[in-house]
Amino acid sequence: MTRYxxxxxxxxxxxxxxxxxxxxxxxxxxxxxxxQETVSQLVQRSFxxxxxxxGGMLDKVQRKPGFPRTVEKGEVVLVGVGxxxxxxxxGSLWYLYExxxxxxxxxxxxxxxxxxxPAKFDKSQHDLGFMLGAGYGNGYRLTGDPAYRxxxxxxxxxxxxxxxxxxxxxxxxxxxxxSTWAFPVIVDNLMNLELLTWAARTAVxxxxxxxxxxxxxxxxxxxxxxxxxSFHLVDYDPxxxxxxxxxxxxxxxxxxxxxxxxxxxxxxxxxxYRETKQEDYLAQAHKIAAFFMHHPRLPADKVPxxxxxxxxxxxxxxxxxxxxxxxxxxxxxxxxxxxxxxxAYHTFAExxxxxxxxxxxxxxxxxxxxxxxxxxxxxxxxxKPAGKEIDVPLNYADYYFLEALLRLKGTQAGR
Ligand code: GLY
Numbered sequence: 001m002t003r004y005x006x007x008x009x010x011x012x013x014x015x016x017x018x019x020x021x022x023x024x025x026x027x028x029x030x031x032x033x034x035x036q037e038t039v040s041q042l043v044q045r046s047f048x049x050x051x052x053x054x055g056g057m058l059d060k061v062q063r064k065p066g067f068p069r070t071v072e073k074g075e076v077v078l079v080g081v082g083x084x085x086x087x088x089x090x091g092s093l094w095y096l097y098e099x100x101x102x103x104x105x106x107x108x109x110x111x112x113x114x115x116x117x118p119a120k121f122d123k124s125q126h127d128l129g130f131m132l133g134a135g136y137g138n139g140y141r142l143t144g145d146p147a148y149r150x151x152x153x154x155x156x157x158x159x160x161x162x163x164x165x166x167x168x169x170x171x172x173x174x175x176x177x178x179s180t181w182a183f184p185v186i187v188d189n190l191m192n193l194e195l196l197t198w199a200a201r202t203a204v205x206x207x208x209x210x211x212x213x214x215x216x217x218x219x220x221x222x223x224x225x226x227x228x229x230s231f232h233l234v235d236y237d238p239x240x241x242x243x244x245x246x247x248x249x250x251x252x253x254x255x256x257x258x259x260x261x262x263x264x265x266x267x268x269x270x271x272x273y274r275e276t277k278q279e280d281y282l283a284q285a286h287k288i289a290a291f292f293m294h295h296p297r298l299p300a301d302k303v304p305x306x307x308x309x310x311x312x313x314x315x316x317x318x319x320x321x322x323x324x325x326x327x328x329x330x331x332x333x334x335x336x337x338x339x340x341x342x343x344a345y346h347t348f349a350e351x352x353x354x355x356x357x358x359x360x361x362x363x364x365x366x367x368x369x370x371x372x373x374x375x376x377x378x379x380x381x382x383x384k385p386a387g388k389e390i391d392v393p394l395n396y397a398d399y400y401f402l403e404a405l406l407r408l409k410g411t412q413a414g415r
Contacts, residue, residue: 039350043409046357047099049365050376050402054096057374058108067112070382070392071373081118084127088395090116091134095402098142106143113139113148120154126162126172128155129192134399137195149202156199156208159192163211167236168218170211182244183236187223187261190216190268197275209276216272220284222246223265228287229257229308230265250383256309260381262292263325270333285333286341292326293348301355302348306381306390317390320361321380321397327352328404353408356401363393377401 037045057076061068066078067086079086093109096102113135120132132155140148162170164183172186193212200209222243223230232248251258269285272278292298297308303323310316330349334342355361361379363372372378375393382389 037354039408042354042357043099043405046353046362046376046401046405047096049362050092050096050398051100052365053363053372053374053376054092056371060374062108062111067115067395068373068375069395070389071375072392074373076373081116081131082122082124084125084130085395086116086119087131087134087136088399091138092395092399092402094135094138094142095399095406098138098406099402109135109139117151120151121158123158123161124174126159126170126189126192128159129195130396131155133195137198152195153199153203156195156203159195160208160211163215164236164238164241165214166241167238168214168241169236170215171238172233181233181235183238184233185219185223185236186233186249187219187230187268188264190219190272191264193268194271194275197272212272213276213278216268216276216278216281220269220280224284224287228284228291230261230288232258232261248385250385252307252310252385256307257291257295258307259304259319259322260306260325262288262308263322263329266292266333267325267329270329270336273336274332282336285329286337289330289333289345293344301360302352303355303361303379306384317381317384318379319381320356320377321382321394321400323352323356324377324397324400324404327356328400328407331404331407349404350408353401353404 057068061076061078064078066080067083067089068076069079069083069085070077090109090112093105093112097105097109116131116135119128122128122131132152136148136151136155139145140152159170164171167183167185169183169185170189170192171183172189173184175181193216196208196212200206200212222234225231231246231254232251234246235244236242237244247254248256248258251261266285266288269281269288273281273285292304295304295308297313298304299314299318303318303320305313305316306319306322307316327349330345334345334349337345356377361377363376363378364370372393375395376398378393379391380389380394380397381391382394384390
């Protein structure tokens with residue numbers, strides 16, 4: 001498990017270690033600017049860059065309210081605690097603490113985690129798994145502080161208020177004034193379920209697990225196309241549970257494959273397999289992985305365009321956040337796979353991380369022109385249809401990049 005203290009079997013760890021060894025042997029054949037670096041050098045260099053960038057970020061923002069999310073017109077954009085990305089900055093600080101053991105990161109992480117506290121009572125959105133998991137979840141995993149556990153449990157109690165048993169899902173967004181939807185559920189919502197499966201175990205509250213499983217089952221039935229790709233949003237009738245429409249908000253078109261949506265789905269079903277051992281979740285994760293890895297429009301560096309179906313490919317913007325999420329997912333999925341599949345997933349994820357850690361994507365770590373607003377990764381895309389956050393740094397790209405590096409190194413607890 002990534003964000004919360006976890007269970008894990010010896011067999012899964014053995015397969016993951018075997019895959020890591022095999023992938024390491026194949027590393028010389030991996031494409032990328034840093035093909036000669038060992039995995040350990042790659043991880044070390046990336047965390048050195050992270051320490052320089054995030055150290056500079058803290059100097060810049062720590063005395064101000066808000067959480068760094070992206071860069072606009074050369075300035076870091078700080079968002080409030082109600083923003084779905086608020087937890088990623090504290091989450092990255094926890095990963096820096098995990099990688100270095102340096103108490104200064106722990107102090108900064110604890111400070112920023114505490115700032116996300118109001119999210120635990122926020123009933124207005126579904127993103128509490130992101131908002132609390134990255135900060136409080138990692139904080140609890142790394143420190144065992146019971147106050148962190150209590151905040152997570154409060155967040156889970158808040159999140160389940162959005163569950164509708166007729167639909168079998170947690171509602172993603174509240175209805176906007178001009179919205180034609182009745183009960184929108186986006187594929188991203190799978191990412192919030194880990195908060196519930198963890199809370200079910202921790203508080204011995206089986207209902208939370210039932211809600212998570214029901215949501216994952218409903219999404220499995222209704223969000224996916226035969227090729228394993230996912231729609232972004234399914235709208236339901238809250239009285240009958242019938243599907244009203246399948247559309248996109250952040251993708252190129254209703255029928256297109258928005259890259260980050262595929263990444264959330266891959267991560268979500270890999271995580272839900274770990275949590276439940278339900279075979280249909282594992283099968284779906286493999287299917288999504290195959291769709292992504294073998295897509296004819298996936299660039300050679302394995303960092304996808306923001307949407308696989310943008311007609312302007314190869315001139316469309318990339319999304320480094322989707323690549324980071326996929327790399328992290330595949331490294332976990334490898335642990336649930338046979339040796340051949342595990343090797344393929346490891347090799348692919350490592351290639352993605354070598355691309356992301358190359359100068360094409362990773363900030364130089366200096367104060368010069370490539371400072372990247374003190375974020376790590378360049379070339380992420382947040383919401384292209386809205387004309388927002390196109391080809392920019394994003395806090396969640398950094399967070400999943402660091403998580404994937406820890407997984408690659410094989411040090412992250414509970415993997
Ligand atoms: N969950 C929102 C996004 O991926 O942009």
